[in-house]
Each structure stands twice: as C-alpha cells, then as structure tokens.
Amino acid sequence: MKRFFSILTIVLLFASTAIKAQDSTNVYYFDFHKLKPIVQVFGTAAFDIDNNNYGYSFGRAHLGFQYQFNNKWSAKMIIDRGRPTSVGEITLTDPSGNSLNVQNTSKEGSYYTFWLKFASLQWKVTDKLTLEGGAILQNHYITQERFWGLRYVAQTFQDLYWKIPSSDLGFIAYYKINNIISFDASITNGEGTRVKQDAFGKVKFAGGLNINPSKKIQTRIFYHNRQSGIDSTSTEQMISVFAGFKPLAKFRIGSEFNYMANLDNINKVNSYGFSFYSAYQLSNKTELFARYDKLYYEYSENMATGNRKDGNTIMGGISHSPVKGVNISVNYQKWLSDETSTQNESRILLSMEYKF
Numbered sequence: 001m002k003r004f005f006s007i008l009t010i011v012l013l014f015a016s017t018a019i020k021a022q023d024s025t026n027v028y029y030f031d032f033h034k035l036k037p038i039v040q041v042f043g044t045a046a047f048d049i050d051n052n053n054y055g056y057s058f059g060r061a062h063l064g065f066q067y068q069f070n071n072k073w074s075a076k077m078i079i080d081r082g083r084p085t086s087v088g089e090i091t092l093t094d095p096s097g098n099s100l101n102v103q104n105t106s107k108e109g110s111y112y113t114f115w116l117k118f119a120s121l122q123w124k125v126t127d128k129l130t131l132e133g134g135a136i137l138q139n140h141y142i143t144q145e146r147f148w149g150l151r152y153v154a155q156t157f158q159d160l161y162w163k164i165p166s167s168d169l170g171f172i173a174y175y176k177i178n179n180i181i182s183f184d185a186s187i188t189n190g191e192g193t194r195v196k197q198d199a200f201g202k203v204k205f206a207g208g209l210n211i212n213p214s215k216k217i218q219t220r221i222f223y224h225n226r227q228s229g230i231d232s233t234s235t236e237q238m239i240s241v242f243a244g245f246k247p248l249a250k251f252r253i254g255s256e257f258n259y260m261a262n263l264d265n266i267n268k269v270n271s272y273g274f275s276f277y278s279a280y281q282l283s284n285k286t287e288l289f290a291r292y293d294k295l296y297y298e299y300s301e302n303m304a305t306g307n308r309k310d311g312n313t314i315m316g317g318i319s320h321s322p323v324k325g326v327n328i329s330v331n332y333q334k335w336l337s338d339e340t341s342t343q344n345e346s347r348i349l350l351s352m353e354y355k356f
Contacts, residue, residue, distance in 0.1 A: 034068045038065055063081075118167055139222075147242075149252075151353075216246045216247060241257045254276070256275050258272060291315045293314075294312055332347070332348055
C-alpha cells in the first residue's frame with residue numbers, strides 16, 4: 001500500500017507539470033504570476049517559573065509554494081523544519097503483564113532538519129466536489145485550529161496531547177452539499193509523512209461532517225480509524241466533536257471534545273478530554289484570549305504509563321498584530337497534574353509568528 005501511494009503521488013506530480021498555460025504558438029511556458037509563495041515561522045522565548053530558567057526556540061518553519069494551473073487544477077509543495085526522529089519512551093511487558101525495564105540507546109534527529117511535509121495535487125471537479133492526492137493536509141483538527149486562531153501560541157487538543165501528524169500520504173475528498181452542510185473523507189497511510197510505513201502497516205480511514213447553520217455558529221464531527229497489521233495491537237479509533245460560536249464580531253468562544261480508543265494502537269489505552277477557548281478583540285490588531293484543557297487517560301493498573309498523566313492546562317494572554325502577517329503574544333501557560341507526585345509546569349512566553 002505504501003509503494004502504491006508513493007508511485008501514484010509521483011505520477012500525479014509529474015503529470016501536473018504538463019498542465020501549463022499555452023500561448024497562441026502552442027508553446028508551453030511557466031507563468032510566475034500563478035506562483036504563490038508560502039512562508040510561516042513560529043518562534044518562542046520562554047521563562048520557566050518553576051525551574052527559574054529561560055530559553056529560545058523555533059517551533060515551526062514552513063517554506064513552499066502553490067501553483068494555480070487553471071481554475072480547476074493546482075499544486076502545493078511545502079517543506080517543514082522540525083525534528084524528524086523522536087523515539088521517546090519504550091515500554092515492554094512480559095506474558096504476565098509486568099513491566100520490563102528497557103534501555104533506549106537510539107539517537108534523536110537534529111532539531112533543525114527539513115523534510116517534505118506537503119506535496120499535493122488538487123482538482124476542483126465541480127463547485128461542490130474537490131479531490132486532492134499526495135502528501136496532503138489531514139482535515140482532523142484544522143477547523144478547531146483556525147477557529148482558535150492562535151496556533152503559534154499553542155496547538156489545539158489533538159495535536160498538543162496526542163501528536164497526530166497534520167500531513168499524511170494519501171487522498172482526500174471534499175464535498176459541499178449546500179451553504180450549511182459539507183463533509184470530507186480520506187484514506188491515508190496513517191503514520192504521517194515523516195515515518196515510512198513498514199510491512200505491517202495498514203491504512204487510516206477518516207471522515208468529517210460540518211454543519212454551519214449561520215455565520216455565527218460552526219460545528220464539526222470527525223472520526224478516524226487507524227488500523228495496524230500487528231496481531232498484538234489494536235485499531236486506533238478517534239471521535240471529535242467541535243462547536244464554535246461568534247455572538248459578536250469581536251468575540252468568539254469554542255469548545256471541543258475528543259475521545260481516543262487504543263491510542264497509538266496500544267490495546268486498552270484510551271484517552272479523552274475537552275477544551276474551551278475564547279478570544280475578545282480590543283481593536284483590529286489586538287485581542288485577549290483564554291483557554292482551559294482537561295486531559296484523561298484510561299489503562300490497566302499493571303501497564304507502564306510513561307508520560308500519560310491526567311491533568312489540566314490553563315493559558316491566557318494578549319495577542320497583537322503590528323502589521324498584516326506578523327503576530328506577537330505575551331502569554332502564561334500552566335500544566336496542573338491531577339497526581340500530587342507529578343510536578344506542575346508554569347511558563348511565561350513571548351510567542352511570535354510571521355507568514356505570507
């Protein structure tokens with residue numbers, strides 16, 4: 001399946017080069033007016049209150065372009081700066097279910113490695129139907145992320161706690177029934193673009209339904225099913241429900257509930273939680289925001305938990321846009337664990353984003 005997706009993606013991308021504008025002499029040419037650059041960079045300066053230290057980092061750097069062949073066909077390619085390999089914890093259990101100590105000697109990748117994150121070809125079949133294939137943007141938490149509007153400050157729930165990749169290799173279809181109802185469906189590898197699917201890999205099926213009864217109300221229901229070919233693992237299933245409300249032009253409030261069964265294909269490891277966020281515009285360039293998350297885990301008592309801890313996240317601050325494309329925020333973020341033995345985390349951040 002991995003090889004099939006890879007070959008088809010290459011064919012689609014090479015085929016796209018043949019769809020170019022022509023002049024009266026039937027000579028192909030590249031129209032730079034149809035080329036749109038894509039740049040997005042996140043940066044953070046943080047002060048750790050609990051440990052009395054500070055640091056600087058780049059959380060994201062996107063660089064790419066989009067090309068519009070005609071009214072129906074377009075292509076997009078974006079590279080992403082990040083850390084391609086992060087092994088994290090390794091957990092093993094014996095046949096009786098007892099945890100075993102494992103020494104992890106593997107190395108993580110460089111913090112400043114670039115990889116191909118998006119490389120897709122989009123076909124707008126009709127005004128209602130759009131098809132896209134390649135390394136695509138998965139439409140799982142994108143609706144919430146756009147409504148939250150402060151991705152450079154913090155990710156939304158699924159991305160922050162479960163690290164679900166935003167891109168994957170496969171196909172997605174969007175269909176708009178009317179101005180109120182639309183839906184999307186996708187089939188992808190399931191591991192994201194940074195991980196090569198192994199011989200046991202299967203596909204991930206996903207679908208979402210949007211119901212927006214007015215410009216003030218926005219709702220979405222999403223489900224994904226990520227299978228595994230390894231007998232000892234289970235199918236990961238997630239359901240997400242989101243609702244956003246804009247009673248005033250300057251005020252928005254949103255909430256979402258997410259439930260994950262068999263997280264990372266680990267049998268009987270379930271996680272769920274909710275998130276509330278709100279923002280109020282003081283002016284066209286400045287807004288105040290606040291957010292609260294609640295995270296839960298369910299697993300067997302004899303199972304190694306690693307970093308899977310119940311807890312709460314609170315955050316709030318002010319965001320300012322001095323010019324279009326530039327955003328700066330001073331904000332406070334705190335993690336409150338439900339377990340008294342786990343240390344809480346408090347930080348004051350100066351977050352920055354620029355994009356065009």
